[in-house]
Amino acid sequence: MSIRAPLIYYFPAGIKIPAEFAGRERSRASGRPNGPDDARGTMISPGSGIVKYDPDHQHWDQVRDDLWIGVDDDFDPNAFAIARPHSRSTPLTMGDGRPWRLPTLNPISPRVSLPTCDKLLAGEWTRVVRPGHSSLTDHCQTILDTLVANMVDDQTITIQTEVCRPLIAAALAYYYDLTLLEMSCIGLFAHDIYWNALAIITDFDAIQAAAAAHIAEASEGANPTDGQAATSDTEPGAKDTPPTTPPPSSTST
Numbered sequence: 265m266s267i268r269a270p271l272i273y274y275f276p277a278g279i280k281i282p283a284e285f286a287g288r289e290r291s292r293a294s295g296r297p298n299g300p301d302d303a304r305g306t307m308i309s310p311g312s313g314i315v316k317y318d319p320d321h322q323h324w325d326q327v328r329d330d331l332w333i334g335v336d337d338d339f340d341p342n343a344f345a346i347a348r349p350h351s352r353s354t355p356l357t358m359g360d361g362r363p364w365r366l367p368t369l370n371p372i373s374p375r376v377s378l379p380t381c382d383k384l385l386a387g388e389w390t391r392v393v394r395p396g397h398s399s400l401t402d403h404c405q406t407i408l409d410t411l412v413a414n415m416v417d418d419q420t421i422t423i424q425t426e427v428c429r430p431l432i433a434a435a436l437a438y439y440y441d442l443t444l445l446e447m448s449c450i451g452l453f454a455h456d457i458y459w460n461a462l463a464i465i466t467d468f469d470a471i472q473a474a475a476a477a478h479i480a481e482a483s484e485g486a487n488p489t490d491g492q493a494a495t496s497d498t499e500p501g502a503k504d505t506p507p508t509t510p511p512p513s514s515t516s517t
Contacts, residue, residue, distance in 0.1 A: 359454030
């Protein structure tokens with residue numbers, strides 16, 4: 265494993281570190297090191313390790329006039345990991361070619377990765393996500409509503425990447441101490457990962473199966489309790505494997 269810092273911010277000489285990035289500093293290069301602009305400046309890292317410009321082992325992006333971000337070629341995603349030992353996750357190879365953990369954020373899914381508890385609501389025991397995670401579950405529900413609406417209407421499922429990318433970033437940030445900008449520089453987002461990531465985050469395969477079963481029962485007049493899909497009070501037990509639902513179209517904007 266590399267002893268180099270996994271990710272580095274470089275600010276050219278004379279630039280004060282903006283407040284929005286100051287909180288990302290965990291380590292810093294001493295003095296005014298050489299940078300990717302062939303000059304000297306300030307280098308900080310949100311990770312640990314040696315903080316220095318090493319173009320033979322890093323790739324750099326100039327993300328704005330006063331900021332470059334470099335990513336180590338051999339970093340391990342665990343360098344950014346947030347400890348959540350009791351949270352189930354599904355690995356997915358992202359755009360950088362490395363496997364990353366993704367949570368399921370759909371609160372009614374038996375696979376849900378967020379902490380839950382059972383509450384007696386309206387006379388029935390119901391599994392609910394614990395407080396403090398509503399922004400994740402609400403965001404997931406918004407995307408899921410779009411997917412399900414298109415599926416129910418028998419349309420080709422189309423979703424703009426600009427719409428689903430923030431949810432994927434939020435899901436990654438549940439397990440990794442990374443910002444959207446840092447994820448971008450690492451190269452996590454690629455056109456062929458959006459659907460697989462959304463399918464894991466929303467547990468769309470389970471939702472699609474439940475919808476199909478509901479439609480079949482309604483059309484055949486079957487007993488609605490036969491083959492009923494798992495609900496929020498079902499104990500998790502599904503295997504952590506990537507979904508197999510054929511991908512919908514993902515349109516870039």
